[in-house]
Every structure is written in structure tokens, then in C-alpha cells.
Amino acid sequence: MATGRIVIDAERCKGCELCRPACPQSVIQLAESLNTKGYRPAMLVDPLHSCTGCALCAVVCPDGCITVYRDLPQKQTSLPKYEMKETLAHVEAVA
Amino acid sequence: MSKQLLKGNVAFAEAAIRAGCEAYFGYPITPQTELLEHMSRRMIELNRVFLQAESEVAAINMVYGAAASGVRVMTSSSSPGISLMQEGFSYIAGSQVPAVIIDVMRGGPGLGNIQPSQSDYNQVTKTAGHGDFHPIVLAPANVQEAIDLTVLAFDLADKYLTLVFVVADGAIGQMMEPAELPPMRELPFERPSWALTGAFNRERNLVNSLYMGVEGLEELNFKLQAKLAQIQREEVRYETQFVEDAEVVLVAFGTAARVAQTAVQRLRRQGLKVGLFRPITLWPFPEDALAEVSERSKALLVVEMNAGQMLHDVRLVAGIHTPVKFLGRMGGRIPLPEEVEHETVALLEQLAVAV
Amino acid sequence: MDTVVFKQNHVQPLEKITYERPSSLCDVHTHYCPGCTHGTAHRLVAEVLDELDIREDTILVSSVGCSVFSYNYFDVDACEAAHGRAPAMATGVKRVNPGKIVFTYQGDGDLASIGTAEIIHAAARGEKITVIFVNNAIYGMTGGQMAPTSLLGQKTTSSPFGRDAQLAGMPIHMAELLAQLPGTVYSVRRSLHDARHVLQAKKAIRTAFEAQIDNLGFSVVELLSSCPTNWGMTPNEALTWVEEALVPFYPLGDYKVDERLQGRKGAPK
CATH class of the missing domain: 3.40.50.920 (Rossmann fold)
Known part of the structure; x- marks a missing residue:
């Protein structure tokens, strides 16, 4: 199964939630915090790294806030892959 | 060039062509229809744009589109048609693009009749559309002047980026007089920098009359008024x-x-x-x-x-x-x-x- | 944003971007309400402009209604037409720019009510423009009045008892109507209510622009869209209403596809 992640432009997001039912993995939630426009932006909450990078969320996003990344098949690396991904996803979601 | 016997409506049309009019959009209405008919033949011969629109409303909005694209463009009509075009006049004024309008006036109000009249004076000079603007309005009294003022109209429209009307009554549109046409002008090779031509290797252009903010719209109005004041100082004839x-x-x-x-x-x-x-x-x-x-x-x-x-x-x-x-x-x-x-x-x- | 992410000391990329904001959209926030599918329609058009590489050749004619500010959102030359007149203005633009790509972006009040003369005659002339018609069955910008495409029984601020055919007539099917005109080479209806339909809509938009690139004639894509705010629904409820109320009344389909467009992406099988 392919894996991936999404990055949501939290300032552009209006918290409309169209991406939530579109997501087959149910890994999108609204943040508790508000952006500067007063919306609760969508965020990726994907502790098990189940996002497949299918981009259906981005397809339905009316505000073009979502960038989708899909992992490429990797040769062996020194750093376990999920750690790197989780860190990136976490950083992006918080940012 | 020598004098020839010309009908007023034909003189308007041919003068516009020689002044470099690249596009004409119009709708038949008496007593200006010969103008449209002349354009329908000559503009096609010259490989320029002629289109008979579905209405005066559409015609003036086509003029607006061509004006926004930076070509010399014109329409013509008579009083009831001019009333229909008011929407477009206001948008053209607000967007500050150049366009020339010929109004061969007839009797009103309503459908009125097709006899010569000057009953559009208030409409063209004062109430050409909603908002604060005045077109430049030129009034020829003979066929030669119809020619000369039509050429001037294009030049003034380009100079001030404004609407210019040439208003005649049906008598001037219909009568024949000896008059001399100007030589054919070369069409410009390039469009103005503000024109809609596709944002190739440059920032995109916008032609618009919408300013949602109070400051922006007041600023536009100050600019328009300053321009009108300059026209009042420099263009009185x-x-x-x-x-x-x-x-x-x-x-x-x-x-x-x-x-x-x-x-x-x-x-x-x-x-x-x-x-x-x-x-x-x-x-x-x-x-x-x-x-x-x-x-x-x-x-x-x-x-x-x-x-x-x-x-x-x-x-x-x-x-x-x-x-x-x-x-x-x-x-x-x-x-x-x-x-x-x-x-x-x-x-x-x-x-x-x-x- | 980089298209690939490299891990330090490694040359092999870890991931690639599979979906990102199209470059034909300006980097601005839109005024549309949360969940309004105008944004989706904008994105699809921008993606098509990117894919066909025609952004620098394209001129947008905006309309009046909620789409009035669309000139702020597409990174193309643009103008703003009077209410309903976008097809006429686009005609003026296209006739003096015959080599450029000209499209209008109009709502249902603009295209199917005040601008019917202009849209019908642009289609009848086979004007070589592309029309993106966003049908959300309501006047959004003025606050939710009855539109020419409002459904029978639909309550709006100007049909408080529900649209009554005796009083206000029947809703208009524009895609079918425009398909009747000989100048039309492409007239289809799509919906934006879920991801699958959004992707189908994009293919149709692409075909519509290709019809213009090939100088074939008038092309129009009607997009069934939502208006959560004026329908009084959440954005997801509104999409459900599109699916359950609008789609049955306005059947999705290809009402005219010129034979020269057959077999392309988005064309019927």
C-alpha cells in the first residue's frame, strides 16, 4: 500500500470540512486552534502513517490548501523511514 | 484627396475606418443604419472586425471587450438604442478604456419616430449612465464636420482613455453633401501596455470598474474628475x-x-x-x-x-x-x-x- | 515548494508531490464562504490552464454575482463584465484577439437570467469562447434570492413559500438548451459534489478548452455547485443536497459533443 502525507496551508483553510468525508483513511481533523481568519483549519492526524497520498482531499478542497506527497520506494536507509515521515508530518501540521 | 458627394451616415463610417477603427459592433436602427451597412462591407474587405450584435446592449459590451483589448473600436446607434447602451457606457467610463459612439438622434420619448431630433442632449452630456462621468460629446453641423469630428473622436478617446460621442440628428445622418475624406491611417503595430492580450512575459492586466473599498473608488473618482477637468480646460470647441x-x-x-x-x-x-x-x-x-x-x-x-x-x-x-x-x-x-x-x-x- | 524532499547525505528522494495548488491561481485567499464549490471550480480551471500550458495566452471575462472577483484569483489577463454581458464582452475580446483563449466564468443568475440573450447568441454564432457555468440554484452574492435554476419548492429569500411554477415558472436547463444551437460544439453538465465527480468535471473543462484551442466553436461546461451559506446548510450537507436534489433534476451528461472532440479525455465512451 502506498503511503504519503498531506500539508495543509492552515492560513488558507476555511475549516469547511469537505476533505474529512473525502478521506478514505479518516486521518483529517479540524485543529482546536484558530487561524488568523478565525477558522479551525484542517490538519493531518496520522499517527499510524495510514495516509496513502491518494489526493482525494485535495481534489475536493475548494481553497486549494492541500499539497499531497507520496512516498517513493526506498532502498535501505540508516534512519527508519516512519520516524522521518512522522516528524515531517508533525512539523507541517503544527506549522 | 478631392471632394465627393457623401451621405452623413456613410461619411461617419468611412471616416472611422480611415481613423484606424479596427472593430465595429452595432445593431440596426433608423436613422443610422447606413452606417452599419457601410461597415458590414468595408470592415470585412479590410480584414477588420465587423459584427452585427443581437442587441444594442450586447453591441456596447462587445465594444467594451474590444476597447479593453486596446484596439480602436466604435459603435453607432440612435436614441432608443443609446438608452439601451447606457449600461456599457458607464462600465467603459469606470474602466477608463477608449471608445467612440455615434448617435444619430431621432424623435422621442419612447419609440418616438425616425425624424431628426436633438432630444438626446441631456442623455449624452449629463446622464450617459450611472455614476459620475461625462463623455466628450462632439456635435457636427455638416457632413464634412461629421468626418473631421469622427477622426478627432478616436484621437481624443485614445488621448484621455475615455468615451467620445459624436452626436448628429437624423438630418445630418441622412443628407448628402460634398465632403473630403482623410487618407487611410496605418493601423498601430502594438497594443497599449494596459490592454488585454494575454499575460505573456509580463504581469497580468486587469480592466475593471469594480472597487469594493471606499478609498479605492473615491480615488478612482478623483482621477476621473481630474481628467474631466483637464478635458474642460483643453478640449472646448x-x-x-x-x-x-x-x-x-x-x-x-x-x-x-x-x-x-x-x-x-x-x-x-x-x-x-x-x-x-x-x-x-x-x-x-x-x-x-x-x-x-x-x-x-x-x-x-x-x-x-x-x-x-x-x-x-x-x-x-x-x-x-x-x-x-x-x-x-x-x-x-x-x-x-x-x-x-x-x-x-x-x-x-x-x-x-x-x- | 520543492517537488522532492532529500534526506541529508542521501541522493535518493523520499517522496514526490502528487497534488499541489495550480500555478494559474493567484496566491491570494478567496472571498468565497467555507465549502463553496466556486473555489473547486476555480482550481479545476486553473489546473487545466496549467496542463494545457495556456495561462499566458488566456483572457478571463468575469461576471457579476459571487464570481465577480474571479479576476482576482486567476493569474491571467482579465476584465469584469456587466451583469449577464460576459459572453458579449468575451466576443469583443476574442474577435480582436483571435489567437488567444478567452473564457467567461458565470453563475446561474448571470448566465441563465439577465444574460440569456448574450449567452444564446454567443452560442448561436459559434463564438470561439469557453464558458464555465456555475449553477448553484440561487443568487449567492445578493443574499440567497430565487434563481432561474432554483428548484420547484425551493425556499429562498425571494420565494419564501417555495418556488411555485404558476408564479415563477420552471427552472431552466441551460446545458440542454445551449446544446440545441448549431454554433455549440461542446455542452455538458457535471457536478462538484464529490471527488469522483470533481475529477469528471475537470476532464470536461479540459475538453471545453481544447475545443477552443482547436477553433471549433462555442463550448460550455455547466457545473452543479453548492451554496452552503444561502441554502442554510453545512458544506457537507450542501454537497449531499447537490447529489440528492440538484443532480436528479439536472441530469449529468453530455448534451453535445462535436464529433471532432470524440475520443478525447472527458468525451463519452
Whole structure:
């Protein structure tokens, strides 16, 4: 199964939630915090790294806030892959 | 070039073509239809754009699109059609793109009739659409002037990025006179920098009359007003005849001015001190020049083919010191020189008694 | 944003971007309400402009209604037409820019009510423009009045008892109507209510622009869209209403596809 992640432009997001039912993995939630426009932006909450990078969320996003990344098949690396991904996803979601 | 016998409507059209009109959009309406017909043949021959629109509303919005694309563009119509085009006039004014409109006026209100009239004076000079703007309005009194002012209209439209009207009554549109056409101008190779041509290797262009913010729209209006003030300073045009010593000065434009001119010439032959003041720009109205004439004369007689529309502008200039009388015919009637003479003589007699 | 992410000391990329904001959209926030599918329609058009590489050749004619600010959102030359007149203005633009790509972006009030004369005649002339018609069955910008495409029984601020056919007539099917005109080479209806339909809509938009690139004639894509705010629904409820109320009344389909467009992406099988 392919894996991936999404990055949501939290300032552009209006918290409309169209991406939530579109997501087959149910890994999108609204943040508790508000952006500067007063919306609760969508965020990726994907502790098990189940996002497949299918981009259906981005397809339905009316505000073009979502960038989708899909992992490429990797040769062996020194750093376990999920750690790197989780860190990136976490950083992006918080940012 | 030599003179040829030309119908007014054809003269308008051919003058526009020679002035570099690249696109024409119009709709048939009497008494200007020959203009559209001439365009339908000549523009296609010259590989330029001619399109008969589905309505005057569509025609003026096509003009708006072509104007926004930076080409010399024109439409023509007559009074009821001009009413329909008002929407587009206002958007064109708000967007500050150049366009030329020929209005061959007919009798109103409503469907009125197809006889010559000057009843669009208020509409074109003051109420050409919603919002604060005035088009430049040029009023020819013969076919040669129809040609010359049409060429001027394109130049002024480009110079000020504004709407320019050339208004004639049906008589000027329909009559034939000897006149000389200008040589054909070369079309410009490039479009203006602001024109819609696709944002290739440059920032995108926007042609728009929408300003949601109060500041932005007021700023636009200040700019428009400054431009109109400059036009008022620099583009006033008029003609005078025998006004230096005239006791009564007739004020008239277009066909009414030709009738008035005949009356003035006849009365002068009788030794009566009468003159003629003919505004060529109806907007900007030649206020200062008329004020001077008004101060020197004892009374003004306004002659129009309407119920007295320019009359109000004349009265504003004349103030309370110079009496202003009015002779108008409506419903498509052209006043006869005899009527004008009679009215002028009566006014002179009144003035003599008053003294 | 980089298209690939490299891990330090490694040359092999870890991931690639599979979906990102199209470059033909300006980097601005739109005024559209949360969940309004105008944004989706904008994105699809921008993606098509990117894919066909025609952004620098394209001129947008905006309309009046909620789409009035679309000129702020597409990174193309643009103008703003009077209400309903976009097809006429686009005609003026296209006739003097015959080599450029000209499209209008209009709502249902603009296209199917005040601008019917202009849209019908642009289609009848086979004007070589592309029309993106966003049908959300309501006047959004003025606050939710009845539109020419409002459904029977639909309550709006100007049909408080529900649209009554005796009083207000029947809703208009524009895609079918425009398909009747000989100048039309492509007239289809799509919906934006879920991801699958959004992707189908994009293919149709692409075909519509290709029809213009090939100089074939008038092309129009009607997009069934939502208006959560004026329908009084959440954005997801509104999409459900599109699916359950609008789609049955306005059947999705290809009402005219010129034979020269057959077999392309988005064309019927």
C-alpha cells in the first residue's frame, strides 16, 4: 500500500470540512486552534502513517490548501523511514 | 484627396475606418443604419472586425471587450438604442478604456419616430449612465464636420482613455453633401501596455470598474474628475459668427445651428445686429466663451430640436443678467429659418421697447 | 515548494508531490464562504490552464454575482463584465484577439437570467469562447434570492413559500438548451459534489478548452455547485443536497459533443 502525507496551508483553510468525508483513511481533523481568519483549519492526524497520498482531499478542497506527497520506494536507509515521515508530518501540521 | 458627394451616415463610417477603427459592433436602427451597412462591407474587405450584435446592449459590451483589448473600436446607434447602451457606457467610463459612439438622434420619448431630433442632449452630456462621468460629446453641423469630428473622436478617446460621442440628428445622418475624406491611417503595430492580450512575459492586466473599498473608488473618482477637468480646460470647441457687435446671439448646435445660421445671415442683410454661437463640444460645454459673448450681448436665443435641453446650460452661463429666450421644435420637426427670424426680430423689438 | 524532499547525505528522494495548488491561481485567499464549490471550480480551471500550458495566452471575462472577483484569483489577463454581458464582452475580446483563449466564468443568475440573450447568441454564432457555468440554484452574492435554476419548492429569500411554477415558472436547463444551437460544439453538465465527480468535471473543462484551442466553436461546461451559506446548510450537507436534489433534476451528461472532440479525455465512451 502506498503511503504519503498531506500539508495543509492552515492560513488558507476555511475549516469547511469537505476533505474529512473525502478521506478514505479518516486521518483529517479540524485543529482546536484558530487561524488568523478565525477558522479551525484542517490538519493531518496520522499517527499510524495510514495516509496513502491518494489526493482525494485535495481534489475536493475548494481553497486549494492541500499539497499531497507520496512516498517513493526506498532502498535501505540508516534512519527508519516512519520516524522521518512522522516528524515531517508533525512539523507541517503544527506549522 | 478631392471632394465627393457623401451621405452623413456613410461619411461617419468611412471616416472611422480611415481613423484606424479596427472593430465595429452595432445593431440596426433608423436613422443610422447606413452606417452599419457601410461597415458590414468595408470592415470585412479590410480584414477588420465587423459584427452585427443581437442587441444594442450586447453591441456596447462587445465594444467594451474590444476597447479593453486596446484596439480602436466604435459603435453607432440612435436614441432608443443609446438608452439601451447606457449600461456599457458607464462600465467603459469606470474602466477608463477608449471608445467612440455615434448617435444619430431621432424623435422621442419612447419609440418616438425616425425624424431628426436633438432630444438626446441631456442623455449624452449629463446622464450617459450611472455614476459620475461625462463623455466628450462632439456635435457636427455638416457632413464634412461629421468626418473631421469622427477622426478627432478616436484621437481624443485614445488621448484621455475615455468615451467620445459624436452626436448628429437624423438630418445630418441622412443628407448628402460634398465632403473630403482623410487618407487611410496605418493601423498601430502594438497594443497599449494596459490592454488585454494575454499575460505573456509580463504581469497580468486587469480592466475593471469594480472597487469594493471606499478609498479605492473615491480615488478612482478623483482621477476621473481630474481628467474631466483637464478635458474642460483643453478640449472646448465652438464656432461664432457676427457675435462681436451682436445684440441678440443665437445659440444652437448641429442642424439647428445651420437653420439659425441661415436666419442670422438673412437678418444681417437687413442690418440687424444678430450673431450665432455654435457649441461644437456639447461636453465640455463652451462656458467661458459663451459667457463672454453673453456679457456683450443684450439677449440670447437658444434654438434646439427638443424641449430645451442645452437651454439649461446656456442659462447657467448667462446668469440673471442676460435674458435667455428659447425656440424649440419637437417630435422630429426641424425649425424653419423663418420661425427663427421671426422669433429673433420679436426679441429685438422687445429689447428696443425695454430700453 | 520543492517537488522532492532529500534526506541529508542521501541522493535518493523520499517522496514526490502528487497534488499541489495550480500555478494559474493567484496566491491570494478567496472571498468565497467555507465549502463553496466556486473555489473547486476555480482550481479545476486553473489546473487545466496549467496542463494545457495556456495561462499566458488566456483572457478571463468575469461576471457579476459571487464570481465577480474571479479576476482576482486567476493569474491571467482579465476584465469584469456587466451583469449577464460576459459572453458579449468575451466576443469583443476574442474577435480582436483571435489567437488567444478567452473564457467567461458565470453563475446561474448571470448566465441563465439577465444574460440569456448574450449567452444564446454567443452560442448561436459559434463564438470561439469557453464558458464555465456555475449553477448553484440561487443568487449567492445578493443574499440567497430565487434563481432561474432554483428548484420547484425551493425556499429562498425571494420565494419564501417555495418556488411555485404558476408564479415563477420552471427552472431552466441551460446545458440542454445551449446544446440545441448549431454554433455549440461542446455542452455538458457535471457536478462538484464529490471527488469522483470533481475529477469528471475537470476532464470536461479540459475538453471545453481544447475545443477552443482547436477553433471549433462555442463550448460550455455547466457545473452543479453548492451554496452552503444561502441554502442554510453545512458544506457537507450542501454537497449531499447537490447529489440528492440538484443532480436528479439536472441530469449529468453530455448534451453535445462535436464529433471532432470524440475520443478525447472527458468525451463519452
